[in-house]
Amino acid sequence: MRKWLLFALCLLLPAPASAGLDELTFITEEYPPYNYKHGERLEGVSIETLERIFEETATPLSRDDILYLPWARGYETALTDPGTVLFSTTRTEQRESLFQWVGPIATDRVTLIARRDSDIELDSLDDLMTGTYRVAVIREDIGAQRLHEAKVPSDQLHLAMSNVSALKMLERARVDLWAYGEDVAFWLMEEHDLPIADFMSVLTISKSDLYYALHRDTDPDLVARMQAALDALRQRGELGNAHGTEVTFNTEEYPPYNYQTIEGTIDGESTRLLRAALESADLTARFRLLPWARAIAEAQLRENHCVYSTARTPEREPHFTWVGPLGANEWAAFSLADAGVEADSLDELSSLRVGSFREDAAGQLAERQGVPIVTASAERENIARLQAGLIDAWVTNTQTAQYLASEADIELRQLFVFHDAQLYLACHPSVPDAYVTRLQAAIDRLRAAESIQLESRVVDS
The missing domain is CATH 3.40.190.290 (D-Maltodextrin-Binding Protein; domain 2)
Incomplete structure (x- = not known):
């Protein structure tokens, strides 16, 4: 009898609410045109897509709830803090097991960018390593990771605090090359009134898709819900894309x-x-x-x-x-x-x-x-x-x-x-x-x- 009473009482009690995307912490960085700040407002195709996912899943969040951090700090947070989502993140073999993934958002090409007057020509990363070229990289960025994977000597790599500082290093000839996303680099040149004709991509080192990267212990149901919303929006043709x-x-x-x-x-x-x-x-x-x-x-x-x-x-x-x-x-x-x-x-x-x-x-x-x-x-x-x-x-x-x-x-x-x-x-x-x-x-x-x-x-x- 006591078991039946307990069972009946459980039926009368409200069921616990299922977890929602609003329990997650979303982090982005300055990576235009995918995600960036225009004044005080976050903009970009990844931001707009995420807001559409919020709407599709009835999540009471907006772009105003997204944290804006330097890339290295955001990347470390997404690795260590459960319930964290970092974007836009290049999905690579090295990173595959570190996160759960929702996407793709867009395709990004990472290149080695030089000043046009440098006359640098590279056919492979071997050419890079046999020369004395100095390369600007950002810590934990995909460009830096690709060069580390290729065993480019560390003394050729020069850490920049941000993409803007890396661009200035290249412009002022403090480095010979910059390893970074091509779209983003040329966007930044235009934003800083630098003639893009003065620069050129000399070698593609990575071509990968960009994703939302979720901490690996994130509830798989939340990951699936987020992916399903993205897929539904894409199938209905309601998503723009970076290009x-x-x-x-x-x-x-x-x-x-x-x-x-x-x-x-x-x-x-x-x-x-x-x-x-x-x-x-x-x-x-x-x-x-x-x-x-x-x-x-x-x-x-x-x-x-x-x-x-x-x-x-x-x-x-x-x-x-x-x-x-x-x-x-x-x-x-x-x-x-x-x-x-x-x-x-x-x-x-x-x-x-x-x-x-x-x-x-x-x-x-x-x-x-x-x-x-x-x-x-x-x-x-x-x-x-x-x-x-x-x-x-x-x-x-x-x-x-x-x-x-x-x-x-x-x-x-x-x-x-x-x-x-x-x-x-x-x-x-x-x-x-x-x-x-x-x-x-x-x-x-x-x-x-x-x-x-x-x-x-x-x-x-």
Whole structure:
């Protein structure tokens, strides 16, 4: 009878509440664009993803409850204090048994970064160890761990207190290289007004996924609940990522930089450079060929849209995030070879009918200087309009003029050059900074390799 009474009493008592994620302590660090402080507010894709996990699991926490610590201290805390979650943490074989893991959040590439003027070339870590290179590292960071695993001599490794101090060591030539996440390093350069073109990644030493690392004694049910929430958000397509989801690259008929082939594919010098950079950076983009006015309008108005090959002008500068340069852009005025047109400056075109196309920067510059512009919907139309006598002259890029004249089998006369510019990929500001930074770094690497090959060919000749 007594056992039955005890059993009945237990049924009447409230069941203990199951543990929730609010029992965990979440720690992060300065590792943009994944997690970082903007003013007093924590930002980044890892922060936003964690807040979505809190919402999905009805956890009464927000980004304001996340601790912000130096990496080495956060890492030590996650190793020793039960109920601790550290992010964003690279999941490696060495760390596998030290934590439980929830993720992945994103993919991070750790590289050895040098000043471009150092002319450092490395094919392997053996090259690093056979030289006398000094490398900045951060204690317990994945870059430092990878170099320790490779048995790089400790006297080559120079400890930095933070990523900012490591960047300053590299900038001031106190070290030759910096072992760190490529996205983060180039982000920091931009944040500190350092030209990212002055630096380059010379060797990739790690490519791994980033995770939330939980103390190894954490309740497995909490780990499973957190992972299930992340998986559900990802399956529903409700998660962003560090590099953007569906970025679209709009372009136009502007040979030789970008054009559509007979087979219907988008090709050209700028297109090939962008495709190679995307592949190198493990990024994706959808390419579309549109009339120029629509292509640039979409990039200015639609999220996750970019446009190329775009002249970077003061008027366009504030409306886009810029990636490049993709190529050189020399603007000139042309006429038919036998037209008898004489002009040495834009002022001398003011009495003529001058062709350009909608939203073209060369035509806009000429128009601002008083040249009457007859606007076409596409650049290729201006060749036909010259032949038909509908325009007297044409302002465009020199390479484009030569390409289209050859295609139409006509001879042009270059009257004068009036501007030098660079061509870029212009992106809507919504395109994630990590995407832009990684793509820019890849273009810089390809440009540097192309320059080295060119110098080699000149020497060989």
